Amino acid sequence: MNLPTSLKIVSNIFRSQTGMRFVHMSPILEKNQAGRYRTTPRKNFPLTYEMANPPHQIAHRKSWNSWNTSNILGGNRPSETAVEDLFIRKFIEGTWHALFLSEIIIKRQHNLIRIAGLVNRGVLPRKMYFLIGYTEELLSFWLQCVVKMEIQTVADKKDVIFKYI
Amino acid sequence: MNIPSLLRRRLYKVNILSRLVSTSKEEKIEIPYRINRGPTDILRALESTITRDTTAAHYKYHDDPYLIPMNNLAKRSYAMAQEAGRKAAHWVRSENPELFNHKECDPPIEAFFPKLVYDENSEVTEMDLLHVIERNHVSDAALINNLLKTKGVEIAPETKQSLLELLCYNNSEEFLNEAFIEERWFRQSSSNREKQRKTWKDGSLAEEIFNSIENPNAETYSAIIQGMAKFNQAARAYHLFEEAQNKGLILNVDSYNAIIKVINFLKEAYDMRWTFVINLLEQMKATGLKPNLETLNSVLYTLSNMGGSKIVKDFAVKTLREFKNLGIEPSLGTWYYLLIIFCKDRGPKSGILNNILNQIEHKQHEIYDISDTYFFVTAMDVARNHLNDISLGERVHKLLLFGNNYNLIGDSYKESIYYRHYFMLLISNLPIEEFMEKTYNHLVPNIYVPEPSVMKEVLQQIDLNGAIEYVPKIWSDMVVFNHTNRQDLVNLILTVMVENQPPTESDLVEKFCNIAWDIYTIIDAINEEKFNMIKFTGEILGKILTLVLRNGDFTKACDVFEKLDDKHNIIVGVPSFDSLSLFVDHCIANKSPSRAIKCIQYASDSGFPDILILGARLNEKLTLDESHLNQLSKFINLKIH
Numbered sequence: 048m049n050l051p052t053s054l055k056i057v058s059n060i061f062r063s064q065t066g067m068r069f070v071h072m073s074p075i076l077e078k079n080q081a082g083r084y085r086t087t088p089r090k091n092f093p094l095t096y097e098m099a100n101p102p103h104q105i106a107h108r109k110s111w112n113s114w115n116t117s118n119i120l121g122g123n124r125p126s127e128t129a130v131e132d133l134f135i136r137k138f139i140e141g142t143w144h145a146l147f148l149s150e151i152i153i154k155r156q157h158n159l160i161r162i163a164g165l166v167n168r169g170v171l172p173r174k175m176y177f178l179i180g181y182t183e184e185l186l187s188f189w190l191q192c193v194v195k196m197e198i199q200t201v202a203d204k205k206d207v208i209f210k211y212i
Numbered sequence: 213m214n215i216p217s218l219l220r221r222r223l224y225k226v227n228i229l230s231r232l233v234s235t236s237k238e239e240k241i242e243i244p245y246r247i248n249r250g251p252t253d254i255l256r257a258l259e260s261t262i263t264r265d266t267t268a269a270h271y272k273y274h275d276d277p278y279l280i281p282m283n284n285l286a287k288r289s290y291a292m293a294q295e296a297g298r299k300a301a302h303w304v305r306s307e308n309p310e311l312f313n314h315k316e317c318d319p320p321i322e323a324f325f326p327k328l329v330y331d332e333n334s335e336v337t338e339m340d341l342l343h344v345i346e347r348n349h350v351s352d353a354a355l356i357n358n359l360l361k362t363k364g365v366e367i368a369p370e371t372k373q374s375l376l377e378l379l380c381y382n383n384s385e386e387f388l389n390e391a392f393i394e395e396r397w398f399r400q401s402s403s404n405r406e407k408q409r410k411t412w413k414d415g416s417l418a419e420e421i422f423n424s425i426e427n428p429n430a431e432t433y434s435a436i437i438q439g440m441a442k443f444n445q446a447a448r449a450y451h452l453f454e455e456a457q458n459k460g461l462i463l464n465v466d467s468y469n470a471i472i473k474v475i476n477f478l479k480e481a482y483d484m485r486w487t488f489v490i491n492l493l494e495q496m497k498a499t500g501l502k503p504n505l506e507t508l509n510s511v512l513y514t515l516s517n518m519g520g521s522k523i524v525k526d527f528a529v530k531t532l533r534e535f536k537n538l539g540i541e542p543s544l545g546t547w548y549y550l551l552i553i554f555c556k557d558r559g560p561k562s563g564i565l566n567n568i569l570n571q572i573e574h575k576q577h578e579i580y581d582i583s584d585t586y587f588f589v590t591a592m593d594v595a596r597n598h599l600n601d602i603s604l605g606e607r608v609h610k611l612l613l614f615g616n617n618y619n620l621i622g623d624s625y626k627e628s629i630y631y632r633h634y635f636m637l638l639i640s641n642l643p644i645e646e647f648m649e650k651t652y653n654h655l656v657p658n659i660y661v662p663e664p665s666v667m668k669e670v671l672q673q674i675d676l677n678g679a680i681e682y683v684p685k686i687w688s689d690m691v692v693f694n695h696t697n698r699q700d701l702v703n704l705i706l707t708v709m710v711e712n713q714p715p716t717e718s719d720l721v722e723k724f725c726n727i728a729w730d731i732y733t734i735i736d737a738i739n740e741e742k743f744n745m746i747k748f749t750g751e752i753l754g755k756i757l758t759l760v761l762r763n764g765d766f767t768k769a770c771d772v773f774e775k776l777d778d779k780h781n782i783i784v785g786v787p788s789f790d791s792l793s794l795f796v797d798h799c800i801a802n803k804s805p806s807r808a809i810k811c812i813q814y815a816s817d818s819g820f821p822d823i824l825i826l827g828a829r830l831n832e833k834l835t836l837d838e839s840h841l842n843q844l845s846k847f848i849n850l851k852i853h
Contacts, residue, residue, distance in 0.1 A: 158317075172279050172286070173293045179274070180297025188305050191317035191324040200278040 086212040096209040097150050115155040128155070131190055135162060142182055146170065148207045158192040165207055166198045175200075264618070269658050272394070283693045284628070284661045288398055295394040302389075323391075330355050338367055345374050350386050353378060354417050372421060373431055379418035380439025383411065398624050412445035430461040437463065441470035446477030457495075465501050468492055472510040482518045486527065489514055505543055508535045509581050512549035520556035528553045544620060545583030547572065551590050555598040565594050569607050576615030585622035588612050589630045596637040605637045631660040639669050644677045648685075656689065664698050671701070675708045683709060684723045687730070696734050699746045706731065706755035713762065725763030728756040732772060747784075748775065750818075754787020761794050766802050769795060773807070777814050786818040796826050800833045805840050816847040824848055 082102040084094060100109045117128040136151050139162065149165040162182075166175070179196050186194040201207055269280045272291055281287040305312050309326035317324060327349075330336065336356045344352040353375055360367060367375075388395060422428065422436045433456040440449035453471055456463055472492055479485045489511055496503060511531050518524050528550060532542065547568045554562040568591075579585070588608065595605040612618060612630075621627045638647050652670070656662060662670070667690060674682055687705060695701050709727065714720035731752070738745050753776045760768045773795055776783065792815050799808035808830050815823045827848045830836070836844070 168278050172281075173289050175279060176274075176290045176293040177297040177300070180294035181300050182297075184298040184301030185304060188301065188312055188324055191315075191321065198274065198276065198279075200276050202278075 084212060090211055092212050093205075093208040094210055094212060095149060095207045099209045099212075112150045113153050113155075115153075117155075134189070135160075135186060138186065139164075139182065143178055146178075148201055148204060160186070160190060160192060160194045161197055162186075162194065163197040164199075165201050167204055168200045168202055260615075263613070264659070266654055266658055282657055282661075284663075285694065287661070288624070291394045292398060295392055299392070330359075332359070334359065336360060338365065338371055341367065341375065342371055345371075345378050348378065348382075348387050350378060350382060350384065354384070357417075357421075369425070372425060373435065376418060376421050376425075376432065377435045379416070379421065380435045380442075383439070383443050384413055384416040384418050396623070400625055408444070410444045410446075412440050412443035412448075414445070414448075428456075430456065430463055433461060434464045434467040437467040438470045441467075441474045444474060444477065446474035449474060450478055462499050462501075465496070465504055465507065468496050468501065469504075469506045469510045472507065473513055475514050476517050482521075482524075485514060485518060503535070503538065503540070505540055505546075505580055508532075508540055508542065509545050509549065509583060512546060512553070513583070516549050516552045520553075520559045525554060543580040543584050544572070544577050544587035545581035548583055548587040548590050551587075551594055555594045557597075561599060563599070565591060565599065565604055565608075569604065569611070573607065573611055574614060577617055577620060579620060584620055585626065588621055589626045589633070592630050592633040592637070596633040600637070600641070602637060602641040605634060609634060628660065628663070631655070632663060632666055635660070635662060635666050636669060639666075639673050644673050644679045644682070647673075648679075648682055657692065661693055662689075664695055664701055667693075667695055667701060668704060671704050671708055675704075675712065678712050680708065680712045680714060680720060684720075684727065687727045691730070696731075697738075697746050699749075702731055702735075702746060703749075703752060703755075706752060706759070710755045710758050721763050724759050725765055725768075728759035729765075729768055732756050732768075736775070748779070750776065750783055750785035750787045753783065754791040757787060758791040758794055761791075761798050764798075766798055766804075769798060770807060773811060773814075777810060780814070780817065786820075789815070789820050789822060792820070793826060796830060800830060803834065805830065805834050805836055808834075809840060809843050812844065813847055 079101075084092065084098060086092070097109050105111060113128075113132050115128055116122050117125040132153050135153055139147060139151050143166065146166050146169055147164050148167050152163040154161040154163065170178075175198075179198070183194050183196055268275065272294075273280055273287075279290070281290050305326050306329075309329065312326045315325075330340070330344075330352050334340075334356075336359050338360065341353060341356045341360065344356060357367075357375060418436065418439055422432065425432055433452060437449050437452050437456075440446075440452070450471060453463070453467065472489055475485050475488055479488055493503070493507075493511075496507075508531065512528060515524055515528050515531070532546070532550070535542070550564060550568065554564045577584070588611075591608045592605060595601055595608055612621065621630065635651070638651050642651075667686070670686060674680065674686070683705065690696055690701065690705070706728065709724045714724065735746055735748055735752070738747075753772055757769055757772045757776070760772060776787065792811055796808045796811050799805070799811065808826075812823055812826050812830070815826065827844055831841075831844070
């Protein structure tokens with residue numbers, strides 16, 4: 048058996064019937080991208096403090112966005128909690144459109160859910176109260192427990208900007 | 213004396229003391245019985261240690277500078293807006309009930325689930341009817357009742373009775389959802405206005421059901437009588453009352469109470485009313501019914517509508533004594549009726565409030581009767597308007613703050629009237645410093661926002677006492693409370709500032725100047741086409757002029773004077789001569805003869821007789837050139853001097 052034929056056989060082993068290759072010979076690029084922001088050419092992309100700190104800084108320089116005990120050993124409803132938190136975040140994004148300037152923090156204690164965050168003073172206080180009432184009531188209908196909002200207002204959008212990249 | 217020796221001596225004393233106190237007898241230790249605690253007792257105990265924080269807004273508002281309401285309008289609109297949002301959520305749920313059918317909570321909580329919807333095609337049973345009656349859904353109950361009737365289903369008499377009771381209780385109208393507390397709090401108490409009017413719906417479903425019952429028993433009669441009496445259908449209520457009695461039925465105490473409460477509609481003359489009351493009470497006695505607190509309050513209510521003669525007061529006291537002998541403890545509502553019987557506007561002064569307070573002070577009161585919520589506002593009214601007695605007012609206020617008594621304040625309307633009386637009483641009886649430090653700064657704005665009338669009183673007291681150091685504070689409050697569109701208040705604060713001139717070196721001169729300039733810019737910015745808005749008057753501008761000049765701000769003064777001069781034919785009234793004279797002086801000091809001449813001309817046009825003095829002063833202090841002299845001589849004759 049000469050070399051070209053043996054190579055052919057080996058290459059046939061590594062070839063699936065559909066013609067795909069299974070073995071990668073190049074080194075792996077171990078790059079983490081989630082929760083990190085890329086610099087822009089003009090260095091004018093605003094980041095809040097939370098955005099400026101990558102995920103490995105959680106519990107060191109910043110904190111969690113969801114506070115619950117679902118994922119500890121023997122915790123209740125872990126998957127439901129995750130999905131519900133996602134729902135709450137999407138609901139708030141849509142209802143308080145372009146008003147939340149920070150991440151939406153969801154804290155659960157017993158059957159109480161508290162939603163916190165920084166809000167831009169973009170609408171009148173009266174309308175903000177309307178939104179608070181609407182959000183609390185509708186989410187409590189949906190999640191079937193007491194939902195409370197704990198918002199802090201910010202006079203200017205730029206107040207929450209930590210740095211530009 | 214050094215410390216060890218002091219300690220030693222103290223120890224010695226303790227030794228002697230313990231030897232004196234100790235007894236040879238064995239003390240028996242009594243272990244107290246275990247007190248059964250409920251699940252929330254600890255929470256209640258903790259809660260009782262907290263009093264209302266006057267430095268923060270009420271907890272229904274968000275603790276954020278942007279979201280804290282600063283005046284009455286904001287307080288109302290923020291709370292109502294939040295409730296409107298909640299109502300919107302309720303609406304979304306009722307429009308899409310099929311989306312909310314998941315059952316996440318365990319155990320199930322009904323308040324989170326959409327309401328069952330009934331319509332003409334629903335398959336209903338008597339159980340459904342009982343279900344909606346239990347939840348006070350009046351319109352659903354009516355619908356289901358109709359459906360059952362068309363289907364020919366016979367309803368049990370007990371169900372029919374509870375349906376009748378539900379309908380009678382609220383005049384066949386839907387209840388306001390209990391969850392909407394803000395609406396209840398801010399709703400103007402319309403019951404007062406409708407008090408004397410018949411609101412019972414004749415021929416309503418309640419009557420229909422009553423008529424459909426073949427052999428109505430005492431309970432049935434009691435329900436319809438109470439319903440009719442509650443909504444002032446007095447004549448028919450009494451008719452049914454007699455009918456039941458003729459049938460030999462024994463009605464319950466509540467229907468007797470209801471009839472006593474509407475006697476005012478049944479009998480015209482006062483003595484007839486009283487004999488009627490006595491008759492009813494006799495009947496109760498004859499049937500062996502024991503009267504209750506409601507009976508006492510109803511009798512006193514009737515008495516309170518019988519004028520202010522001495523005999524009525526005697527009856528009231530006798531009634532109270534009689535019921536006390538029966539062992540019926542009066543509620544705050546009872547005392548409320550006594551207050552309105554004894555303390556009439558036009559009548560002799562009565563110190564009954566003092567006696568009442570002796571009875572109820574330092575106690576926590578519960579609500580037993582709807583009239584209980586009228587007590588505090590009436591007591592404060594009596595303390596202020598009837599007796600003008602500050603110590604009584606303070607005692608009433610102390611009682612209000614005791615325990616959970618604040619729950620008996622009623623609603624926002626009663627609360628604000630209560631505080632209005634309280635403030636008025638304190639302002640006129642306390643030194644202004646004490647009032648401002650202890651009461652005003654304490655309660656305003658989180659507990660109470662003064663109405664314009666109270667603000668006016670405060671300003672008048674400041675004027676009387678010359679306590680002008682409070683003026684800047686009051687002005688900033690007036691701006692926050694939206695009182696700057698009140699002509700009388702703005703005029704008053706300017707008067708206070710002009711008439712109580714601070715010494716030249718104090719910083720108040722500058723502050724007053726700033727306030728005056730604030731007022732000027734506020735009024736100047738107002739669109740003139742707006743109806744019922746504050747407008748410049750000669751008086752206001754004159755005062756602003758004076759205040760600005762006292763601070764030596766000549767450019768601002770010139771602006772004010774130009775406004776005065778330009779709009780001479782629009783602005784009502786003229787400034788005082790003193791302010792014009794002051795302006796001329798400043799013109800002289802600033803070497804501006806043409807402005808001074810303008811001012812003198814304005815004064816001459818306004819018809820002030822003393823302009824000659826101004827002209828002479830100007831001529832004397834400044835060397836005027838030919839043209840100025842010519843202008844001046846057009847309206848005054850300088851040659852005389």
